[in-house]
Amino acid sequence: AKDLAAKIVRASPRGDGFSLVVMAAPPRVVVDAAALAPGEFLGELEAVRPTDGTADLAATLDRVDTVLRDTRRERPGLERQEVYFLTDLCRVGWTSRSFPSADAQTLRQAKELSRRARLVVIDLGQEDADNLAVTRLADAGSHVTLAMPAELDVTLHNFGRSGRKDQTVELLVDGRRVARRAVDLPPGQSRSVQFTHRFDAPGEHALEARLADDRLPVDNRRWLVLPVRRALRVLCVDGRPGGEPRGATSYLTVALSPRASEDAPASVRPRVVPESALVEANLSQYDCVFLCDVAQATPGEARVLGEYVRNGGGLVVFLGDQVMPARYNRELVEREPLLPGRLEGVIDHTQQGLDPLGYAHPIVEPFRGREKAGLVTTPVDKYFKVALPRETKARVALATRSGDPLIVEQPVGRGRVVLVATSADTSWTSMPLWPSYVPVVQEILAWAVAGRIASHNTAVGQPLAGVLPPSAPADGATVLLPDGREQTLASSGRQGRTWRFDATEQSGIYTVRFGAADQHESRFAANLDTIESDLDKLTEARLRENVWPGVDFDYQTTWNDASRTPRDSIGHRGRLARGLLHAALALLVVEMFLARRFGHYAPADEWK
Numbered sequence: 001a002k003d004l005a006a007k008i009v010r011a012s013p014r015g016d017g018f019s020l021v022v023m024a025a026p027p028r029v030v031v032d033a034a035a036l037a038p039g040e041f042l043g044e045l046e047a048v049r050p051t052d053g054t055a056d057l058a059a060t061l062d063r064v065d066t067v068l069r070d071t072r073r074e075r076p077g078l079e080r081q082e083v084y085f086l087t088d089l090c091r092v093g094w095t096s097r098s099f100p101s102a103d104a105q106t107l108r109q110a111k112e113l114s115r116r117a118r119l120v121v122i123d124l125g126q127e128d129a130d131n132l133a134v135t136r137l138a139d140a141g142s143h144v145t146l147a148m149p150a151e152l153d154v155t156l157h158n159f160g161r162s163g164r165k166d167q168t169v170e171l172l173v174d175g176r177r178v179a180r181r182a183v184d185l186p187p188g189q190s191r192s193v194q195f196t197h198r199f200d201a202p203g204e205h206a207l208e209a210r211l212a213d214d215r216l217p218v219d220n221r222r223w224l225v226l227p228v229r230r231a232l233r234v235l236c237v238d239g240r241p242g243g244e245p246r247g248a249t250s251y252l253t254v255a256l257s258p259r260a261s262e263d264a265p266a267s268v269r270p271r272v273v274p275e276s277a278l279v280e281a282n283l284s285q286y287d288c289v290f291l292c293d294v295a296q297a298t299p300g301e302a303r304v305l306g307e308y309v310r311n312g313g314g315l316v317v318f319l320g321d322q323v324m325p326a327r328y329n330r331e332l333v334e335r336e337p338l339l340p341g342r343l344e345g346v347i348d349h350t351q352q353g354l355d356p357l358g359y360a361h362p363i364v365e366p367f368r369g370r371e372k373a374g375l376v377t378t379p380v381d382k383y384f385k386v387a388l389p390r391e392t393k394a395r396v397a398l399a400t401r402s403g404d405p406l407i408v409e410q411p412v413g414r415g416r417v418v419l420v421a422t423s424a425d426t427s428w429t430s431m432p433l434w435p436s437y438v439p440v441v442q443e444i445l446a447w448a449v450a451g452r453i454a455s456h457n458t459a460v461g462q463p464l465a466g467v468l469p470p471s472a473p474a475d476g477a478t479v480l481l482p483d484g485r486e487q488t489l490a491s492s493g494r495q496g497r498t499w500r501f502d503a504t505e506q507s508g509i510y511t512v513r514f515g516a517a518d519q520h521e522s523r524f525a526a527n528l529d530t531i532e533s534d535l536d537k538l539t540e541a542r543l544r545e546n547v548w549p550g551v552d553f554d555y556q557t558t559w560n561d562a563s564r565t566p567r568d569s570i571g572h573r574g575r576l577a578r579g580l581l582h583a584a585l586a587l588l589v590v591e592m593f594l595a596r597r598f599g600h601y602a603p604a605d606e607w608k
Contacts, residue, residue, distance in 0.1 A: 025056040051505040055093040061109040081117040088125035119553035130160025133219035149198040158185035223525035225456040239294035248292035251432035255441035293320030296327035302336040310413025312455030314448030318424035340394030361397035414455035482508025
């Protein structure tokens with residue numbers, strides 16, 4: 001596609017102008033103002049590289065329209081405009097997911113463009129382009145410690161029309177192959193492969209699932225960064241007055257770390273502190289924070305908790321007698337929106353049994369078919385009524401028989417918050433005495449800390465963000481990209497202690513280094529959306545009938561001067577003024593669109 005775009009530019013007469021737009025999500029304008037010097041434009045064209053992101057046709061057409069309008073205003077001597085689409089015509093990039101119905105927005109945009117410019121679609125796609133892809137690599141659990149092996153699930157998909165036998169998938173850990181499996185892949189179907197790996201050292205480990213390269217190698221690899229701990233560190237903040245023999249955290253700490261024997265290493269290490277110590281604690285050292293019957297959160301504490309959760313931390317809030325609902329609503333709902341709903345008052349009426357809501361939420365799903373565990377028969381004497389907003393991302397995991405939320409969670413930034421509307425001890429419920437208490441607490445912890453893994457794994461095109469380590473310098477941080485290049489990382493936020501990196505256009509592992517390379521380092525994985533791994537392409541008939549019905553455009557499979565409108569039949573003095581070249585890199589999953597607007601200036605005495 002780049003070679004063909006360069007050929008079109010070189011064949012154009014002097015005075016033509018050119019622009020360049022890359023179709024992506026979001027689209028990128030490489031050359032905005034119409035370049036009148038072909039050499040400069042060709043330099044920009046040659047530097048264009050494919051991203052691993054998806055395509056947004058509607059947004060790209062909108063940017064093309066803006067380029068056309070700006071050209072008319074800024075260079076009125078460019079009398080005609082043309083839009084060239086150099087594309088593989090991959091179906092998923094050119095249609096909505098509800099194909100074959102035409103997308104109303106893109107159809108309207110294309111019709112408007114065709115009234116103001118000549119549209120030319122040059123089809124560079126290939127028929128029967130079979131493709132295999134790794135569509136998923138995930139840890140079956142929510143956290144990994146040295147005492148717990150990682151249970152990994154790899155999903156492979158055959159997007160082709162013919163079966164593949166004995167396809168080998170490899171698992172690599174920190175660049176070293178540790179396992180391999182062979183699997184048969186029927187046409188159009190997925191297969192899952194399981195791996196188990198035990199880590200011998202803590203840290204952020206980079207995992208990779210890899211198939212042998214095919215004609216589209218970009219989706220044959222998938223990455224996962226797993227933070228591995230010696231043990232999960234959990235901070236339990238006790239809101240009960242000091243000296244009580246059975247405080248709010250007494251049952252909770254046992255449930256968090258129920259050691260089977262003295263010789264078995266603990267996978268969770270809880271630490272109990274009074275609520276007065278919360279603001280002084282370095283929360284970045286902990287994987288999860290439990291607030292147990294804490295009376296209130298000060299503005300400073302709410303701000304610290306908010307920053308901690310948004311950067312991937314887990315927060316679990318158990319309520320109780322000490323809780324001041326007005327303070328919670330003001331500081332943790334209105335000023336720092338952490339809790340999933342407002343606390344409206346205490347319901348002092350025993351609920352004989354609970355509603356698991358079909359065991360739909362992962363926190364209670366393990367109890368499906370295990371009624372003897374006692375979850376659904378647990379009596380709850382008192383709880384706070386939680387009012388959820390109409391539009392919310394919160395989900396209720398467990399409810400009372402009367403329908404009130406009892407356990408409800410919501411994502412906040414890269415972290416997760418779980419609100420338990422009753423107490424962690426026996427003051428409001430008998431749950432701590434029930435056999436379901438330990439597994440419920442364990443599942444709540446697992447759900448809350450899963451944000452830690454999610455914060456290290458994202459999609460191509462999504463930003464990376466975090467908090468600088470306490471001893472790391474506020475400047476001088478760098479990012480090592482998947483292709484080996486380095487970029488400087490700018491800090492931001494309060495006292496420059498937070499950072500953000502947006503240029504995640506490649507799939508693979510990103511390593512953020514703070515200070516010396518061996519001092520502070522953090523890894524992140526960016527994976528592509530494999531929706532475009534389906535290489536089924538549009539034919540001319542499908543393009544005209546299903547995507548752009550009624551749109552006036554030329555369809556070609558190649559380009560040469562003879563295919564164009566004769567120059568002496570259009571324009572002043574036999575010279576054709578042209579507008580915009582819009583091309584897509586063919587042979588790539590991502591619809592990489594190159595755009596150019598170009599036109600020929602008439603003599604000054606004709607258009608002044």
